[in-house]
Amino acid sequence: MRIFKSRAAGAVVTALAVALIATGCSSERDEKGGAADGAKDTFVFGGPGDPGSLDPALASDGETFRVTRQAFEALLAHESGGSELAPALAEKWSSDPSGKVWTFNLRKDVTFHDGEKFNAAAVCANYDHWFNWKGTYQSSAVSYYWQTIMGGFAKNEDPETPKANYKSCTATDDSTAVIEVNEPSANLPGGFSLQALAIHSPKALQEYAKQDATAKGDAITYPEYSQVAGTVAGTGPYKIAKWNKGNKEVTLERFDGYWGAKAKIKNLVFRTLDTEDGRRQALQAGDIDGYDLVAPADVKTLESAGFQVPTRDVFNIFYVGMSQEKNKALQKPEVRQAIAHAIDRENLVKTQLPEGGVAATQFMPDTVAGYSDAVQKYPFDTNKAKQLLGDADESGLKIEFCYPTEVTRPYMPAPQDMFELMKADLEKAGITVTPKPMKWAPDYLDATEAGSCALHMLGWTGDFNDGYNFIGTWFAEYDKQWGFKDKNVFAALKAASTETDATKRVELYKKANETVMAYLPGVPISSSPPAIAFADDVNPPKVSPLTQENFAEVSFK
Amino acid sequence: MLRLVARRLLQLIPTLLGLSVLLFLWLNRLPGGPASAILGERATEAEVARINRALGLDEPVWVQYGRFLKRIFQLDLGTSTQTGQPVWDEFTLRFPATVELSVAAILIAVVVGVPLGYFAARRRGSWLDVTAVSGSLLGICIPVFFLALLLKGLFAVNLGIFPSFGRLSTGIDATRVTGFAVLDGLLTGEFDASWDAITHLVLPAVALASIPLAVIVRMTRASVLEVLGEDYVRTAESKGLDKRVVRVRHVLRNALLPVITAVGLLTGSLLSGAVLTESVFSFGGIGSFIRTSIDARDYPVLVGFILFIALVYVLINLLVDVAYSLIDPRVRVH
Numbered sequence: 001m002r003i004f005k006s007r008a009a010g011a012v013v014t015a016l017a018v019a020l021i022a023t024g025c026s027s028e029r030d031e032k033g034g035a036a037d038g039a040k041d042t043f044v045f046g047g048p049g050d051p052g053s054l055d056p057a058l059a060s061d062g063e064t065f066r067v068t069r070q071a072f073e074a075l076l077a078h079e080s081g082g083s084e085l086a087p088a089l090a091e092k093w094s095s096d097p098s099g100k101v102w103t104f105n106l107r108k109d110v111t112f113h114d115g116e117k118f119n120a121a122a123v124c125a126n127y128d129h130w131f132n133w134k135g136t137y138q139s140s141a142v143s144y145y146w147q148t149i150m151g152g153f154a155k156n157e158d159p160e161t162p163k164a165n166y167k168s169c170t171a172t173d174d175s176t177a178v179i180e181v182n183e184p185s186a187n188l189p190g191g192f193s194l195q196a197l198a199i200h201s202p203k204a205l206q207e208y209a210k211q212d213a214t215a216k217g218d219a220i221t222y223p224e225y226s227q228v229a230g231t232v233a234g235t236g237p238y239k240i241a242k243w244n245k246g247n248k249e250v251t252l253e254r255f256d257g258y259w260g261a262k263a264k265i266k267n268l269v270f271r272t273l274d275t276e277d278g279r280r281q282a283l284q285a286g287d288i289d290g291y292d293l294v295a296p297a298d299v300k301t302l303e304s305a306g307f308q309v310p311t312r313d314v315f316n317i318f319y320v321g322m323s324q325e326k327n328k329a330l331q332k333p334e335v336r337q338a339i340a341h342a343i344d345r346e347n348l349v350k351t352q353l354p355e356g357g358v359a360a361t362q363f364m365p366d367t368v369a370g371y372s373d374a375v376q377k378y379p380f381d382t383n384k385a386k387q388l389l390g391d392a393d394e395s396g397l398k399i400e401f402c403y404p405t406e407v408t409r410p411y412m413p414a415p416q417d418m419f420e421l422m423k424a425d426l427e428k429a430g431i432t433v434t435p436k437p438m439k440w441a442p443d444y445l446d447a448t449e450a451g452s453c454a455l456h457m458l459g460w461t462g463d464f465n466d467g468y469n470f471i472g473t474w475f476a477e478y479d480k481q482w483g484f485k486d487k488n489v490f491a492a493l494k495a496a497s498t499e500t501d502a503t504k505r506v507e508l509y510k511k512a513n514e515t516v517m518a519y520l521p522g523v524p525i526s527s528s529p530p531a532i533a534f535a536d537d538v539n540p541p542k543v544s545p546l547t548q549e550n551f552a553e554v555s556f557k
Numbered sequence: 558m559l560r561l562v563a564r565r566l567l568q569l570i571p572t573l574l575g576l577s578v579l580l581f582l583w584l585n586r587l588p589g590g591p592a593s594a595i596l597g598e599r600a601t602e603a604e605v606a607r608i609n610r611a612l613g614l615d616e617p618v619w620v621q622y623g624r625f626l627k628r629i630f631q632l633d634l635g636t637s638t639q640t641g642q643p644v645w646d647e648f649t650l651r652f653p654a655t656v657e658l659s660v661a662a663i664l665i666a667v668v669v670g671v672p673l674g675y676f677a678a679r680r681r682g683s684w685l686d687v688t689a690v691s692g693s694l695l696g697i698c699i700p701v702f703f704l705a706l707l708l709k710g711l712f713a714v715n716l717g718i719f720p721s722f723g724r725l726s727t728g729i730d731a732t733r734v735t736g737f738a739v740l741d742g743l744l745t746g747e748f749d750a751s752w753d754a755i756t757h758l759v760l761p762a763v764a765l766a767s768i769p770l771a772v773i774v775r776m777t778r779a780s781v782l783e784v785l786g787e788d789y790v791r792t793a794e795s796k797g798l799d800k801r802v803v804r805v806r807h808v809l810r811n812a813l814l815p816v817i818t819a820v821g822l823l824t825g826s827l828l829s830g831a832v833l834t835e836s837v838f839s840f841g842g843i844g845s846f847i848r849t850s851i852d853a854r855d856y857p858v859l860v861g862f863i864l865f866i867a868l869v870y871v872l873i874n875l876l877v878d879v880a881y882s883l884i885d886p887r888v889r890v891h
Contacts, residue, residue: 044727052640139611140604141592160607220611222641246650246736247725248841269727273839274849277706278722285714285721442592442854449602480602 040556041266043538046273046282046291050248053226054240055208056195057130058137060144062547065195066292067250067270070551071113072198072234075104075123075177076189080550081542083315083367083465085189089118089199089235090177093192099184099500100167102192106175110259112201114233120171125202127169127179135212136220145196149187186472186497186505190464201233237263237552248272263552276408283307283533290534290554292547296354296413299531308534311356314365314527315545316411317470318459320422321522323451325483329399330454333520334392339455340378340523342385342429343422352418353528360524362513363471367545370467370496370509375517385429398432402453407440410530410547411459419457451480457525462546467509468497475516482521489519558882565875569868576867577629580860581622612638625860635857639850644861647846652865653736654724655835655842657754659827661762666769667820674777674816675809678785689774696771701830705764705837712760719760722839729753761838765830769823776819780812787811814884821877825870 049063056068077088087093090104110118130146132154138161140147151165167180181188191197200208208231211223225231229240229250237260238252252268271288273279279291280298284305294302299309322339324330345359358365362375389395403419412418416437423433436453438444448456462469468476476493478485492515496508530547534540541553592608609615613624628635634644677689713721720726724738731741731750739758742751784790785808793803831844839845843862850858 042728050640136611139608141608141611144604158607160603220638220641221636221643227642242730244730246654246733246841247723247730248839249723249727251728267728271723271727273722274836274845275839278837278839281709281714282721285717287713287721287723287727439852446605449605 040537042269043265043267043290043551043554043556044269044271044288045551046271046279046288048272048274048276048279048293050245050272051243051250051270053222054229054232054243054250055200055223055226056198057146057200058142058222058226059196063272066547066549067240067252068198068234069195069236069548070238070252070268071232071236071240071255072195072200073236074193074195074198075106076193078193078464078544078546078548080553081544083313083462083545085193085465088193089123090192093189095189095500097500099188100181102179102181102188104177104179104192106177107259108175110235111257112204112233112235113239113255113257114201114203116201116203116233118199118235119174120177121174122202123177123179123199124169124171125205126197126199127166129205129209130197131164131166137212139220141220142222145191145194149185149191149194149197150181184498184500186466186468186499190466190469193464198234204231204233207231235259237261237550238268241267258552261552264555265551268551268554280533283535286535288535289538290532290540292530292532293408293410294531294533295408296352296528296531298533299354302533306536308536308538308540309531310534310540310543311354311529311531312543312547313367313545314356314358314529315367316459316461316527316530317360317363317365317524318411318418318457318526318528319360319363319522319524321448321453321456321458321481323448323454323456323481323483324521325451325480327399327454329392329394329397331484332392332394334388335394335397336520336523337378338385338388338392338394338429339426339431340520341381341388342431343425343523343525344380345525346380348418348421349526349528351421352414353526354413354531356529358527360526362517363474363522363524364462364467364513365527367465368462368467368470369465369506370471370513372510372513374510375514376520377517378520378523380425382425382429389430395430396432397430398434399426399454400434400436401426401455402436402438402444402447403457404440404444405437407444409459410461411526411528412457413528415457422457449481451483461530464546467506467512468493471509471512471516472497475512475521484519484521486519486521488515489521492516558879561878561882562875565871565878569871572871573864573867577626577860577864578622580863581618581625584854584856584859625857634861637850637855637858639853639855639858644857647858648843648861648865649736651841651843651846654738654840655828655831655844657737657739658758658761658765658831658835658840658842658844659824661758662765662827663769663820663824665762665766666773666823669766670770670773671777671813671816674774675781675812677774678778678781681782686778689778693771693774696767696774699767701764701767702833702837704767705761705834708760708764709837720757724754724757724841725750726753726757757838757840761834761840764837765827765834768830769820769827772819772823773816776816777812780815781808784808784812810884814881817880817884818877821873821880825866825873828866828869 047063047066051064051067052061053059053064056065056072073088075088075090077086079086089107091107092105095102106120112118133143137143138153138157147162151163152161153164165181165183165185167182170178172178208225211225229242232240237255237258239255241253242251248271250270254263254266273282276295282288283291294309302309322330322336329335349357349359361377364371389397404415426433438447447453448458472493475489477490492512496505496512499505499508532543537557539555539557541549541551543549592605637644637647673689677686680686709721712719729750731738731747732745734741734744738754739751742748742754790807793807831842832848835842835844836848847862
């Protein structure tokens, strides 16, 4: 009896399978997104990871921001396709000479997705909401960017939380908001453009406030509103309509009440495709219309198959870090200089980076304000490296070099290959390299952050165009990753971070770059332009060096 | 029978407890913690310390284990450090996808494998037999991951017959009743969604079925060959019994006993095989979630999921034993 049953089931399944193949499996993609007039009205973009939250204030990762950026706007933004600050919800902005009082003249006739009106009171409601966060929200896992830009909270619950720099927000009239801080900061005004400080509808904020993020035992549970579309409401060209977590898909719908140029496509869908190959194949199969984090090796293949693969301007830096604390040899300036001279950056750029990559001379790309032409340079010179090692009495230097596996970053497309080239260069100069491959997260990140790798490779893509966002991140104070305490370096950056005059600050960054490169805490290697891919029938958005593409600009040909 | 079930269920408790201790110790021996996975490249030491404190990871292992155990008794698996959502929610969201995939794979393996093995044995030495034997050898040799890539490249990317990734097409969303997309579509009358889910299942299920299919073909063939040579088959045939009755009642019924055990164990192992297949097809089940959890050192998810998979394994074994005793009354006697 049982056997007959399974036979019957088998017959059904076989019949299904036959039917499936017989019908040519007319997949949805043929009619996907078909509007009544036959035009496609859904644009599908593949990203490498799920967003963490629909409230960008709780996030610090690019995948969350890529989605929320289409729905939420901050006071400031960046020009389309560039890195200069541009008006967003504020039409104009200025600070007083002390750099502590920031005045924003707001755009009128802006409406939130939930019908609420945007005004100065709404701006202050947001800033006060973040400032008054309590409990779990004060963890840097939740409020990383608030703490980076504005310091701590009205009432810090942890003694290690940074002191609050935010003082107040006043709505002097309906369309003027004044934000005051306690100390001038190099993070302003750039910080006002961050997605994490985007403005939400006050009505939505009231709902948010009812749902606490709770720390329960061994993790932080994000509040429910941030996980389900419905409550979150911004002012952007799209509103978040649905988050289907099972299918790894966030759907946004065009917001017809948008104040600016309306989005050209009705539905915007972000789908998660974990692997590089998976994203490329999905584009080739026609299942998605574009994707990010294109492997440099795939650029040519895609282009020759008719896909569009625009590259962004460089806004990142790849470097070799040198941890001095646990390695006596690296404490000698000659050894650090020898390593810098030993590495052939030009060859690395030529062989490993996509077209448009450049060799670096300092810890920021030349697109960032504060880049200096006068830094000390360490051109590729094996003999000079050997001589410097001899001078330092380190001719037989043996050194451990950590590199990450199974990862590609916009600044580091092929870590293992890049490592191999650098290893060969170092060995030519007489340095014996012990390779130490590690898994990216958390092993490699933990080891580098703890300074336990003598040499390691890392990098960084900027948030906004300010020198501090690059060099300040690493060298403003003692950091185990580098393990040095050089008063000159720290002082140079301290001076730059509190200078309120933008022109003077740029000059101070140039000086700081020169000080850093004279000291040489690590070797800046290259800046690479990350590529993004689109199908041939797409008019892509202007690509952004900050990876802040505005998908409202996308249309189908 | 009831006794057997009760005893086996009781045996579960020490098994799972032991496993949880081992898991906890093992995870704690791994370098790194979730903090830097959360914070990324710019993590400073102070921030890592603060997150570890917030997550309770700065406490001794036994305190963490005690807390975990207490929560388990309250049926709370904790919260995923990656997504900030309860592990149980993550689990119920993703588990149906993996079950659906595994069931589809095992169905393919059984439906194709048993008849193939049976007829290969009946026509020993024929071209069918040779094809089945060498094909199954190939099935065992080719890594599932590679086969998945191959199938995807050919049928999704080049020929465009099947979708290249996901569980459902963009914008298709069956009303969730059971979480099983195919079933939900049928239950709610959204047949398009069911069909869509089936088209998404075909390639990953075929890839995942390759090893169980090969094992089942070989086992069925060997088992049928053995039974065919038994005296009682010859006796039944010589008595002049209907050939079909002999084949089904005598040969197949007896030959399938070891195959059923194998199917049970294979089903359990499919859950782990799904990790790679789901990754290739971005399938959104627990397989790919476990992979990202390992990367992110998401301890609560790893412990919870692995314990659950262990539970499923044990329960499947139990089911196999029950099925076995139903088919073969001799088992009940012992």
